[in-house]
Amino acid sequence: MKYTExxxxxxxxxxxxxxxxxxxxxxxxEPNIPHPMRYCEIVRKAAAFGTSYTCSADDMSCASAELALxxxxxxxxxxxxxxxxxxxxxxxxxxxxxxEFEPDVVVVVGTASKLMRVAATLSKVKGDxxxxxxxxxxxxxxxxxxxxxxxxxVNLSLLCAGARMFSDYRNDEIVFGFPMEAFVELxxxxxxxxxxxxxxxxxxxxxxxxxxxxxLALxxxKGTDHFIGRFGDEIVRLYxxxxxxxxxxSVTLHVPVKxxxxxxxxxxxxxxxxxxxxxxxxxxRDNWMDAILLxxxxxxxxxxxxxxxxxxxxxxxxxxxxxxxxxxxKRKTIQ
Amino acid sequence: xxxxxxxxxxxxKNLNRGIESTYINLNPIQxxxxxxxxARKAALEFADGYSVCDFCFESRxxxxxxxxxxxxxxxxxxxLNMDDVRFTAGCRHxxxxxxxxxxxxxxxxxxxxxxxxxxxxxxxxxxxxxxEVPHSGYPEFTIDPExxxxxxxxxxRNTGSLPALALLTHVDYRYGNVADAASVGKIxxxxxxxxxxxxxxxxxxxxxxxxxxxxDFLCASGHKSWAASxxxxxxxxxxxxxxxxxxxxxxxxxxxxxxxxKKEVALFGCxxxxxxxxxxxxxxxxxxxxxVKHWDEHVENxxxxxxxxxRIEGFHQMGVKPTxxxxxxxxxxxxxxxxxxxxKRGYFLYHELKKRKIIGIQPGMSKSFKLNTFGLSRVQIxxxxxxxxxxxxxxxxxxxxxx
Numbered sequence: 001m002k003y004t005e006x007x008x009x010x011x012x013x014x015x016x017x018x019x020x021x022x023x024x025x026x027x028x029x030e031p032n033i034p035h036p037m038r039y040c041e042i043v044r045k046a047a048a049f050g051t052s053y054t055c056s057a058d059d060m061s062c063a064s065a066e067l068a069l070x071x072x073x074x075x076x077x078x079x080x081x082x083x084x085x086x087x088x089x090x091x092x093x094x095x096x097x098x099x100e101f102e103p104d105v106v107v108v109v110g111t112a113s114k115l116m117r118v119a120a121t122l123s124k125v126k127g128d129x130x131x132x133x134x135x136x137x138x139x140x141x142x143x144x145x146x147x148x149x150x151x152x153x154v155n156l157s158l159l160c161a162g163a164r165m166f167s168d169y170r171n172d173e174i175v176f177g178f179p180m181e182a183f184v185e186l187x188x189x190x191x192x193x194x195x196x197x198x199x200x201x202x203x204x205x206x207x208x209x210x211x212x213x214x215x216l217a218l219x220x221x222k223g224t225d226h227f228i229g230r231f232g233d234e235i236v237r238l239y240x241x242x243x244x245x246x247x248x249x250s251v252t253l254h255v256p257v258k259x260x261x262x263x264x265x266x267x268x269x270x271x272x273x274x275x276x277x278x279x280x281x282x283x284x285r286d287n288w289m290d291a292i293l294l295x296x297x298x299x300x301x302x303x304x305x306x307x308x309x310x311x312x313x314x315x316x317x318x319x320x321x322x323x324x325x326x327x328x329x330k331r332k333t334i335q
Numbered sequence: 336x337x338x339x340x341x342x343x344x345x346x347x348k349n350l351n352r353g354i355e356s357t358y359i360n361l362n363p364i365q366x367x368x369x370x371x372x373x374a375r376k377a378a379l380e381f382a383d384g385y386s387v388c389d390f391c392f393e394s395r396x397x398x399x400x401x402x403x404x405x406x407x408x409x410x411x412x413x414x415l416n417m418d419d420v421r422f423t424a425g426c427r428h429x430x431x432x433x434x435x436x437x438x439x440x441x442x443x444x445x446x447x448x449x450x451x452x453x454x455x456x457x458x459x460x461x462x463x464x465x466x467e468v469p470h471s472g473y474p475e476f477t478i479d480p481e482x483x484x485x486x487x488x489x490x491x492r493n494t495g496s497l498p499a500l501a502l503l504t505h506v507d508y509r510y511g512n513v514a515d516a517a518s519v520g521k522i523x524x525x526x527x528x529x530x531x532x533x534x535x536x537x538x539x540x541x542x543x544x545x546x547x548x549x550x551d552f553l554c555a556s557g558h559k560s561w562a563a564s565x566x567x568x569x570x571x572x573x574x575x576x577x578x579x580x581x582x583x584x585x586x587x588x589x590x591x592x593x594x595x596x597k598k599e600v601a602l603f604g605c606x607x608x609x610x611x612x613x614x615x616x617x618x619x620x621x622x623x624x625x626x627v628k629h630w631d632e633h634v635e636n637x638x639x640x641x642x643x644x645x646r647i648e649g650f651h652q653m654g655v656k657p658t659x660x661x662x663x664x665x666x667x668x669x670x671x672x673x674x675x676x677x678x679k680r681g682y683f684l685y686h687e688l689k690k691r692k693i694i695g696i697q698p699g700m701s702k703s704f705k706l707n708t709f710g711l712s713r714v715q716i717x718x719x720x721x722x723x724x725x726x727x728x729x730x731x732x733x734x735x736x737x738x
Contacts, residue, residue: 223703226473228668235649235668239473286656
């Protein structure tokens, strides 16, 4: 089957119990509907039971779908959304995994929590918000089939009363409609490391992405618990301490200076106490002297990092001070 | 007729690890779980399912006398200076079981902020709230025992009652710091909060005295630190708690009237039902008893390696210095910078080490990594140190002359 793997990949990642449904207008297949049905009912049956249907206007039991899907032109006024010009003769609706043709649209039925994950991934792939146009009428037919075809856009629908009352959609289900190309793009992007990477799934901190980006932009790279970067002749570590209640409003910069042994590092303490005065500090660790500079941000770090000029100036200035003092310390003690 | 499966079964043939026995393995979670020769022999002997149960007369594997599982249970309790022991499906199961039997959903667990993820998950599975004792931050990441007293009081202020349990990770998996368990144990006694000590990286490789540490529940990992096959855990407790923790089943079938009064609820009745893990634990036990006496030598080896690696520019051991454990974490920014210039990117370190028959550093890691030297000889450690220095020189990273 042409789309078996694609469907499997999509369902696995989003843990969707129902199969995405492929829809094609005007196929060569013969209508095979046992009795007239609603279009949305056909879609859900295909998704849940793996059945395939080809239908014509005569097989439609819902006038709204007939209009929206372009089987007939509206007699009075206009209808939105609808297939223009109304030249639909037949439609084939089949589970995507057994689909042999190139679909026009893929309809995905799922719970709000599952489709929220689809939306989050979609927005990452597109780098933009997911725009949804819906009004609770003409839902599966118009909002999730016609709009993707006519406007070449992914669309989300909260469904309509018909779908919920007559077509077995559960109260917690909603529907996404994808132009085929967009569905393929989304599913193939799931292979991209940037979207799916997670070595162990453990979050080692709760730093927001914006803050991490702000620190990386200063020339650091992120470690597990702290940031590390090369500045001048030194490797500087940046750590974000938290107070007792878990709040952060400062950063500390660290430069460990190595001595030949613990005695030598202890002997350098006098020099350290002169050079590393408030807001600097130092700590002996065996044969190392860890120089520390505390940079008070006077506001939560998340907010501070949103003012790049001030934040960068504070940290860069801190790095400069740190490099200067460490160089002096090394001149005094090591050289 | 049943549909034919489309399974590729060839991938399950000729299974091998792809690592020769001559390789030096530095994997931080694997060193203490390397089987002894006796354990390998026992593993083959008892590889069949339920083969430990040939002479089971008591309906519980921990009571089987041939092979001597019952003796092992008592001996391990004595070795840890605890009163009673059961085997579990890993340290995580031991934690879950202790929490399950002594706490109620909605109560609070105070734990260290370096705890293993399974401590959090065990709490979650038992519907406990967690309150963390902060660590000291970069570069030492230590846990101050006084933090437990502060958090106990905070929990009491906020909830009206003391936490139901305190958990301390004796040796954390990230920096290999050895926490001051005795002080935490003392604080727990003062407040009357039961104390669970996670010894996944300590018991079995270093001496542990549960009573001296003031421990109420001690959990251990057979496959991490007792030279046993996975999955194997140990849950030890004191007589004060053993009736509650190892509580027996009281359930009855409403129609059949069946009951299982010998089976212990939190251990799923007969734990562990597995053969190889418990037999490998048993076979390794004499070596384990002996090896903990040489802990200082193992730590000295780890310190030596740290001092050698720190000759490489930008290498810096994190955590307490000098290290008090064989699990050691390093920063290594120059390797990360070198990785950017290689085709294999961050994986170059893994490949360079593997070429030198050294494995166990997480593939892809280069700016920081962890290793464990437990059980390696000084000669092997010198070989590892030289390999790192050789790799550094190959990528033009300065290396200090030996002092």
